[in-house]
Amino acid sequence: MPASPIRKLVPYADQAKKKGIKVYHLNIGQPDIKTPEVVFEAIKNIDLNLIAYSPSQGYENYRKKLAGYYQKNNIDITADDILVTTGGSEALSIAIGSIADPGDEIIIPEPFYANYNGFAKQNAVNVVPIHSSIDDNFALPPIAEFEKLITPKTKAILYSNPGNPTGYVYTKEEISALRDLALKYDIYIIADEVYREFIYGDTTHHSILHEQGMENHAIIIDSVSKRYSMCGARIGTMITKNKTLMQTAMKFAQTRLSPPTLGQIASEAAIDTPQSYFDEVIGEYKERRDTLVRKLKEIPGVKVAEPKGAFYIIAELPVDNTDKFAQWLLENFSDNKETVMVAPASGFYSTQGQGTREIRMAYVLKKEDLIRSAEILKKAITLYNNQSY
């Protein structure tokens, strides 16, 4: 596996810090939001004398309570349809391993979460990218384009909704069109819905399991990481109503024995997080999004894909190459001893040469820091373009 463009930047960020430069990290999706208090209460009141394996599928109590959460979101599943995993990461890895053999193909609209490549590669499965464009905020590509790419080796279409790195939220119509495609060609839809809660404004979330007739063709990937700001719990879920698929997934699950016990206790408690927590968090992110979008649009030559969800934004910059530029920001630039670290978007594209003028920013910093980051970016772009390389 090649190192991602983000990871390549890490040593440059370390060097900048050694030189006493403050780096604003817009490059990663580690929220600064507090984990709900109910989670820490549950951890502090843990009543065990033995931290034992949980069942491979995850604790039944947790799965039952989790099914209640989905029911509330009009996703009609039971505890049996849930496999608790070690983060959304493992849910993806097990899902791909369960539906595809080496050499099979999965179609993914690009740009996409870079680690999808890793999970596919681990399973010797080939990613077939389909282009979505910043010019329509990364909406779903036309269904006819998908059909051109479907072969006998195609096992699934995978997307994240809301999108990382795009922030796009697929409409009911788009999801319905994917449903029709799945049923027509008998392939799976893998919907990574880990950002379900993070939607701003009037848009609502449409889950793949809101669609009728998807019992045997839908897989939801989910996680507590972003929802409750507890990425380190490493608790995710793979959801499917397809019994045969669940049986196969359980074999992978049994091989790795069990998901983390402490994380499950924390995650079960998290389901009781009061609505006020989400109202506050969503309000905070909405303000950050609005701030960052506004400030980025003020920079001449910058094009922004307006995000409706998640906490990422893709921007096209007036520079020759964002891999080079992102490195330069850390290696050669600082304004008042400060600089920014952004993710070059090339790492989110599978097609060579795509996204080379785009960056992804995660608005996981507080508003003042985002304003300052945009200011730094503006000055940096000017200086970068006035220098000769």
Place this chain on the structure above:
Amino acid sequence: MPASPIRKLVPYADQAKKKGIKVYHLNIGQPDIKTPEVVFEAIKNIDLNLIAYSPSQGYENYRKKLAGYYQKNNIDITADDILVTTGGSEALSIAIGSIADPGDEIIIPEPFYANYNGFAKQNAVNVVPIHSSIDDNFALPPIAEFEKLITPKTKAILYSNPGNPTGYVYTKEEISALRDLALKYDIYIIADEVYREFIYGDTTHHSILHEQGMENHAIIIDSVSKRYSMCGARIGTMITKNKTLMQTAMKFAQTRLSPPTLGQIASEAAIDTPQSYFDEVIGEYKERRDTLVRKLKEIPGVKVAEPKGAFYIIAELPVDNTDKFAQWLLENFSDNKETVMVAPASGFYSTQGQGTREIRMAYVLKKEDLIRSAEILKKAITLYNNQSY
């Protein structure tokens, strides 16, 4: 992946319980020993307001403290040589994925921990078994036999020491012979040392990294699961001094983001477990082992591989087939409303037809229950052989 012979028995155990029969579980390695008090103290005193991702390699503080534990055990490594994983399971999966391509081979003395098959299969790697025998307590097969199996596709020899399911503890001479083989053929030795602490009597543990010149050829798999009776923490380690290999392993580690944060906090605290805890635990297991071995030897026709470590024992029974017999124990037998669940050994052999008269028992129950279990087994064998099938 086929279901293992143990998993196939689970529905029969459930049925027995529904009929009001008490089942003594000798089939699994979930210790009944308490987790050290220092672990719960650390969990209860957790001082975080955000459960964030840890670094992909694991927290540096934890790795440093862990390096100290290995130094004390004369294993000369630093924090940089350690990758913290989600259990020993993930350590194995990443190790195999990092050293082998699809179609490559790994030699494993059989009987072996059944999940090795799963980790190999996930990576499309072929397991090449080499026979070890109950008649010499499952000592290392002759080196000449290994050499017959080495091909250009051989990437490693994998063993567990102390052995699961055998309880055998390899001698310094056996490990040195494997070292010579690794250097001669330029292959890895993957030593699963998760039971390092569990050795009874005068035998001492000889680690693969006690051998000289193994910097580039040794991988240690380790875990807190059994050592501190905290299987549910899901914290393991992959250890290697081979920098290139560690770099490759880090790519797998980065794809899955991070090992569990809460488990790492618990595991870091566990390193301070007082010696008195181990003295008590090892004393308890030694007594259990001695009891079970003695009671099994009293059953006519039973052959026992005397274990020196771990908490497993393999016994050959005077029955036609232990898969059948283990199922019969749950389905058709009870003595005073009690029966036992054992693991048919066929699941620990890769070679078809091997181990069909052997079972594995985990002595993770208290002494009285082990005595009762042996008594039940004795009665069951007699009845089983007096019936016609």
